[in-house]
Structure formats: structure tokens, C-alpha cells
Amino acid sequence: MTAAATAVAVIAGIVAIGTTIGLLAGSRRQMDLEQWTVGGRGFGTPLVFLLMAGEVYTTFTFLGVSGWAYSRGGPVLYALAYLTLAYVASFFFLPQLWEFGRRHGLQTQADFFRTVYRSRCLAGFVCVVGILAFVPYIQLQLSGMGIIVSVASFGHIGRVTAMTIATALVVAFVVANGVRAVAWVSVVKDLLMLVAAITIGVGIPLAYFGGIGAMFAALARARPGHLVMPGATTDLGHAWYVSTVLLTAFGFYMWPHTFGATFTARSADTLRRNAVLMPLYSLTIALMFFAGFAAVLILPHLHDGDLALLIVARRTFAPWFLGVIGGAGALTAMVPASILLLTAATLFAKNLYRPMISPAMSDAAVARLARVMVVVLAAISLGLAIRGASTLVSLLLIGYAMVAQCLPGVVLGLYWRRVTATGVFVGMVVGVLTAVLLMAAHLDPIAGVNAGFLALCINLIVSIAVSLVTRASAAAVLPSPI
Amino acid sequence: MKPPPIGALALGAIPFAAMCFSVALWDRIEPMILGLPFNLFWLILWIVLTSCCMWGAYRLDSAARGAASRQP
Numbered sequence: 001m002t003a004a005a006t007a008v009a010v011i012a013g014i015v016a017i018g019t020t021i022g023l024l025a026g027s028r029r030q031m032d033l034e035q036w037t038v039g040g041r042g043f044g045t046p047l048v049f050l051l052m053a054g055e056v057y058t059t060f061t062f063l064g065v066s067g068w069a070y071s072r073g074g075p076v077l078y079a080l081a082y083l084t085l086a087y088v089a090s091f092f093f094l095p096q097l098w099e100f101g102r103r104h105g106l107q108t109q110a111d112f113f114r115t116v117y118r119s120r121c122l123a124g125f126v127c128v129v130g131i132l133a134f135v136p137y138i139q140l141q142l143s144g145m146g147i148i149v150s151v152a153s154f155g156h157i158g159r160v161t162a163m164t165i166a167t168a169l170v171v172a173f174v175v176a177n178g179v180r181a182v183a184w185v186s187v188v189k190d191l192l193m194l195v196a197a198i199t200i201g202v203g204i205p206l207a208y209f210g211g212i213g214a215m216f217a218a219l220a221r222a223r224p225g226h227l228v229m230p231g232a233t234t235d236l237g238h239a240w241y242v243s244t245v246l247l248t249a250f251g252f253y254m255w256p257h258t259f260g261a262t263f264t265a266r267s268a269d270t271l272r273r274n275a276v277l278m279p280l281y282s283l284t285i286a287l288m289f290f291a292g293f294a295a296v297l298i299l300p301h302l303h304d305g306d307l308a309l310l311i312v313a314r315r316t317f318a319p320w321f322l323g324v325i326g327g328a329g330a331l332t333a334m335v336p337a338s339i340l341l342l343t344a345a346t347l348f349a350k351n352l353y354r355p356m357i358s359p360a361m362s363d364a365a366v367a368r369l370a371r372v373m374v375v376v377l378a379a380i381s382l383g384l385a386i387r388g389a390s391t392l393v394s395l396l397l398i399g400y401a402m403v404a405q406c407l408p409g410v411v412l413g414l415y416w417r418r419v420t421a422t423g424v425f426v427g428m429v430v431g432v433l434t435a436v437l438l439m440a441a442h443l444d445p446i447a448g449v450n451a452g453f454l455a456l457c458i459n460l461i462v463s464i465a466v467s468l469v470t471r472a473s474a475a476a477v478l479p480s481p482i
Numbered sequence: 483m484k485p486p487p488i489g490a491l492a493l494g495a496i497p498f499a500a501m502c503f504s505v506a507l508w509d510r511i512e513p514m515i516l517g518l519p520f521n522l523f524w525l526i527l528w529i530v531l532t533s534c535c536m537w538g539a540y541r542l543d544s545a546a547r548g549a550a551s552r553q554p
Contacts, residue, residue, distance in 0.1 A: 074509065080525045081501040084532050088497050091536060092486055213517020220511050220519065227511050227519045238506050245502045272543065276536040279529050286526055415485070 003319035004154035010323020011152060011330060014192065018185045018331045019169050058336040059144030061285055062193070062329055063306045064392035069292025071305030071391075073223075073231025075241065076289065082245045083282040086252035091275035094253065095268035096414050102263075108343070109259040109406065110351035116413040117421035120355050125425065126406055127352045129432055130256040131377075133402040134344040137255075138381035140395045141337040142167060144306075145330055146385065151310040152326030160386055166334055167382045174338045175371045189335050192328035194284065200313055200325065201287025205294045207316050215294050222297060240445045243453035244397070250456075251404030257343035259410075306392050345373035398439060401452025405431035408456075408463040416467075423467030431459030487546040490539035497532040501525060 001009075061079075068076040100106070104115050109130065114123035145166045146159030153162075173185075205215035220227060230237045253259055265271050288309070295308040298315075302308055310329075314322055349370040354361045361369075405428050412419040435455035438444055444451035486494075511519040518526070 074521070077509075077521060077525060080522075080529070084529050085498060085501060088494050088532060088536060091539060092491065092494060096485075211517065213514070216514065216517055216519055220514075224511070228509050228521060229505075238509065241505050241509075242502055249502075272540055276533055276540050279532045279536070283526065283529055286522070289522065 003322075004156045006319040007323040007326060008149075008153045008157060010320050011149060011326040014188075014324070014327025015166070015169065015330050015334070018188050018334070019173055021185050021188060059141050059148075059329070059333045060392055060396050061288060062197075062332050063144050063147065063309060064140075064396065065285060066288045066292030066295070066309035067304075067306035067391065068393050069289045070295050070302065070308040072233055072236060073226035073296075074229040075231050075233060075236035076292070077229075078241050078244050078248070080282070080285055080289070082248040082252070083285065084279040085245060085249035087275045087278045087282075089249055090253055091272055093411060093414060094262050094271045094275070097259075097410070098262055098265055098268045098271055100414070106263055107260065108347055108351055109254075109256045110347055112259075112413070113409060113424075114351070114355075117409075117424060119421040119425070122409075122421050122425050122428075124352055124356055125428065126409070127347045129402055129405065129428070130347055131344050131352075133399040134256070134340050135377070135381055135384065136395045137399045138337055138340045138344075138377070139385045140392050141333040141340070142382055142385035144392060145333040145337075147307060148310060148326050148329035148333070151307060151314060152322050152329075154314070162330075163382060163385055166330060167337075167378050170334050170338045170341065171375055171378050174342050174374055185331065186335055189328065189331035192324065193332055196325045196328040197284050197287040199317075199321070200309065201290040204291050204298075204312055204316055208294060208298055212290055215290070215297075219293055219297060226296065227293070235445055235448065237448055239448035240450055243445075243450035247404055247450050247453040247456060248397075248400050250407050251400045251452075254403045254406045254410065255399075256347055256403075257339045260343055260346075261339075304391075341374045341377055344377050345370040348373045348377075397450075397452070401435040401439060401444075401450075401455065402432060404452055404456050405435065405459050408460045412463060412467070418467055419463070420467045420470040422470045423463045423465075426466045427459045427461075427463030430462050431455045434458055486539070486543045490542045490546075493535045493539040493542070496535050497528060501528050501532070 065076060065079050068079070097112070100116075101112070104111075106112055106115060110123045110127045113126045114120060117123075142163045146163040149157050149162035149166075150159045202212070205212045209215035209218055216227070226232055229241055253262070262271065265274075291309050291312065292305075295302075295312045298312055299308060302311070310325070313325055317325070349366045353369060354366055408427055408431075409419075409424040412424065432455070435452045438446055438451035438455065446454060508524045509521045511521070513520055515523045
């Protein structure tokens with residue numbers, strides 16, 4: 001068997017196992033809307049842990065981070081800091097959010113905004129922002145999958161074919177089973193990812209330099225500026241680091257899918273315990289750094305940094321192991337892609353279409369429309385992925401700049417009585433427009449600071465200011481004191 | 483729901499100070515510790531210390547909520 005055929009066979013096998021688990025996972029229960037979106041609120045600590053972890057470890061971690069370690073150097077360290085700090089922040093507002101969700105039967109982020117602010121317009125706007133931000137995020141996963149499978153198969157499976165097949169599989173198990181299916185596949189995916197990450201992160205420096213320490217010493221000698229900020233760039237310095245870490249740490253739970261996953265926890269205490277333990281899981285990202293930095297000296301002139309890890313791995317490991325890496329990578333893209341599609345489709349059907357266009361729709365009809373939207377959104381994202389070519393990290397940061405604008409509405413809604421729907425709405429519009437305009441004008445970073453973060457600060461100030469001058473009768477519904 | 487006690491908030495602020503705001507102080511290669519450039523080592527160390535801080539915050543928060551539910 002040729003190297004390529006071996007690698008491809010292993011990838012196909014892993015994807016088949018993952019998909020089968022997904023299809024079998026929920027097959028015994030009847031699927032109504034509540035079951036479909038939040039698994040009947042019965043998920044305990046281990047399953048929530050895995051669900052949250054499955055969402056976190058994506059193509060961004062696998063290829064994007066190693067790609068930036070290769071092409072940017074020091075600035076990539078933001079990825080190690082932001083994840084841990086996101087968990088720290090979560091300790092202080094997710095339990096409150098969960099409690100509120102339990103009391104009001106909430107399933108999605110838009111539900112939260114509609115319930116707290118009693119404004120369908122605001123909830124609708126939040127939906128639109130979320131869905132728009134999801135598209136490049138889904139695109140990122142599909143592009144990553146194309147790269148992984150095509151490199152691992154030595155070019156025999158083209159990017160387009162790989163992406164199309166994987167998209168079809170994702171749609172199949174999401175439409176059949178919803179959130180519970182995804183959780184079980186995450187188990188398989190996380191185990192494989194860990195094996196792949198440890199082997200790559202330790203094995204590559206060992207093979208080429210004799211160890212991780214020796215690799216860093218060699219890199220520090222050959223390219224001394226690379227390992228600190230601004231590394232290989234001119235504009236990603238300390239101010240960018242601080243602002244980007246804050247933007248992404250606080251924006252992390254504003255992604256509608258991560259927000260929605262909160263409601264699947266068994267208790268508020270589960271969420272607190274996760275905040276204590278999850279930082280440790282993020283240590284595995286360091287392994288991707290090792291591989292990306294090692295690649296700087298092994299493959300000096302790669303045009304697309306996102307390929308660095310895979311090409312080095314292909315040179316170093318046996319074809320069957322390359323298949324394992326590729327299979328892990330494919331699931332690592334498919335699992336988040338399915339969660340993203342699921343959330344976006346539900347947002348559209350339940351929080352945008354039904355309230356705005358067809359209020360008399362039954363829950364069953366909403367669930368049907370959501371299934372249709374999964375297919376539509378998957379097709380749009382696949383089309384963009386086939387046509388487009390941005391770095392994976394850039395795509396994600398664009399998404400963050402937009403979803404983070406929901407943060408003032410959430411935090412003020414949970415903790416401040418004087419916040420009003422108008423205040424939050426104006427603040428969010430200003431924030432989203434600022435972020436989009438700055439990025440479109442290539443002004444990111446602006447004055448050394450992350451543009452999305454600047455927009456978020458303006459958003460917060462405007463939300464507070466406008467709330468203070470708007471009528472108290474439009475004030476929020478707050479959790480009542482116990 | 484009762485907001486977390488001030489001690490828990492303080493413990494939550496420490497990782498932000500150490501891993502984010504203080505970057506200019508630790509963003510360098512030397513001294514290399516355990517073979518890692520100092521900035522990478524610092525962040526890895528602080529990921530572990532953050533779990534410790536958050537465990538402390540968890541204990542404080544549990545105690546505060548336990549005390550609140552025992553009040554008449």
C-alpha cells in the first residue's frame with residue numbers, strides 16, 4: 001500500500017467511527033425541540049467538560065496556532081493566555097447566567113436578550129450578528145479540513161473533495177441528533193487530538209534537534225527576535241497582546257454556541273468547577289507551539305504558515321500515523337463545525353424567523369426549518385471556503401471582534417438594574433459598526449491596539465451612557481435577589 | 483443569586499495581572515527555564531497557578547453561599 005493510501009485509509013476509518021458514534025448516540029430517544037437543542041438539561045460535569053472542551057479545540061488550535069508560531073512568532077502567545085483567562089472570567093458570570101436560564105427556560109443567547117430586555121428587535125439583532133460571525137468560523141473549519149486531508153493524502157484527495165465529503169457527514173449527524181450526538185464524538189476526537197498533539201509536540205523537536213530545549217536554543221540563536229513580541233511582524237506588540245487577550249478572553253463565552261452550551265450544565269456549581277479545571281486542559285496548546293516553532297528552522301520558506309505543522313509531520317512520521325493526525329484533525333474540524341451549524345440554524349429558525357415572520361409556527365415546524373438551515377448554511381460556508389484564502393487565525397479574530405460586542409448586554413443585564421434595551425442596542429450597533437469599519441479599512445491594529453477591543457470599549461461606554469438617559473420603565477428584568 | 487465574595491474576585495484578578503497586563507515585564511527569552519524561553523515558561527507556569535487561584539475562589543464562594551443559606 002502506498003504512503004498516501006495508508007494515510008487516507010486511516011483518516012477514513014477514524015471519520016467513519018466518529019460519524020457512526022454520532023448517528024447512534026441519540027437514536028433511542030424521541031427528538032423534540034428541547035431535547036434537540038439542550039439535551040433535556042441532564043448533562044453532568046464530565047459530559048459538559050467534554051462538550052466545552054470539544055468546542056475549544058478546533059482547527060484554530062491545531063493548524064492556526066502552529067501556523068502563527070511559524071509565521072508570527074511571539075504574538076501567538078496570546079492564544080495560550082486568552083483561553084485560561086476566559087475560564088477565569090466565566091467563574092464570575094456563567095453561574096448567574098445558568099441560573100437565569102433555568103428559571104426562564106432559555107436555550108439560546110437570543111432567548112436571553114429577549115427575556116432580559118423584552119425587545120424582539122434587540123434579540124433579532126443579536127441573532128444576525130451571531131449568524132454573520134459564524135460563517136467565517138465555519139469557513140475556517142472547512143478550510144482547515146481541506147488542508148489536513150489533502151496534505152495527509154500527499155495531494156491525492158483534493159481540498160475541495162475533502163471539504164465536500166466532510167460537510168456532508170457533518171450535516172448528516174447534526175440533522176439526525178443535535179447536541180447529544182456531538183458530545184460523544186467529542187470524546188473520540190479529544191482522545192485522538194491528545195495523542196496526536198503529544199506525539200507531534202514532543203516528537204518533532206526530538207527528531208530534528210534532540211529535544212524541546214535544544215530546539216528553542218537553536219531558534220533563539222538563529223532568529224532571536226522571533227520568540228518575543230512583535231516577533232516576525234511590525235505591529236503586533238504588547239498593546240496588541242493585552243487588547244487581543246482581553247477581547248478574546250471576554251468574547252469567548254459570547255459565541256452563541258458556547259453561550260448556549262452553558263444552559264446544558266446540570267448545575268451552576270458544575271460551571272464553577274469547570275472554571276477551576278479547564279485552564280489545565282489548555283496546556284496542550286503549548287505542544288502546538290513547539291511544533292510550529294520547530295518548523296521555522298526545518299522548513300524556512302513556507303508561504304502559508306497554516307501548512308507548517310502538517311508538512312513537517314508528513315516528513316517525520318510513518319504514513320499510518322499521518323493518517324491518525326489527519327483523522328484527529330478532520331474530527332477536530334467536524335465537531336465544532338457541527339456545533340456552529342446547529343447553533344446558527346436554531347438561532348435563525350427559533351429566534352429570528354419565528355418571532356419576526358411567522359409567530360404561529362409550532363415547535364415541530366421550527367425544528368424542521370432549523371434542519372433545512374443547517375444544510376443552507378453548510379453550503380454557503382463550503383462555497384466560501386472553496387473560493388477564499390485568509391489565514392485561519394485572522395478569520396477567527398474577525399469573528400471575535402463581532403461577537404464580543406454582545407458582552408456589555410450580557411454583563412450589564414445580569415448585574416445592573418439601570419441598563420435599558422435602548423442603551424444596549426445603541427451600544428451594540430456602534431460597537432459592531434466600529435469593528436467592521438476599522439477592519440475593512442485595514443486599521444487593525446489601530447494605534448497598536450486591537451480594533452475589536454477598541455470597539456468593545458466604545459460599546460460599553462455608549463451602552464452605559466445611553467442607559468442612564470433612557471427611561472427607567474425600559475429597564476431590564478434582573479434575577480431577583482435570593 | 484449572590485455575587486461572588488470580594489476575596490474570590492481578587493483571586494480572579496491575579497491571573498489577569500500575571501498573564502495579560504504585565505506582559506512587558508516577562509516578554510523575553512532569557513533566562514531559559516526547563517529549556518523554554520522565559521515568556522512561554524511564564525505562561526505555562528501561570529496556567530497551573532491560575533487553577534490554584536480558581537480553586538481558592540471556588541472554596542471562598544462555596545463557603546459564602548453555605549453561610550448565606552444557613553441564615554434565618
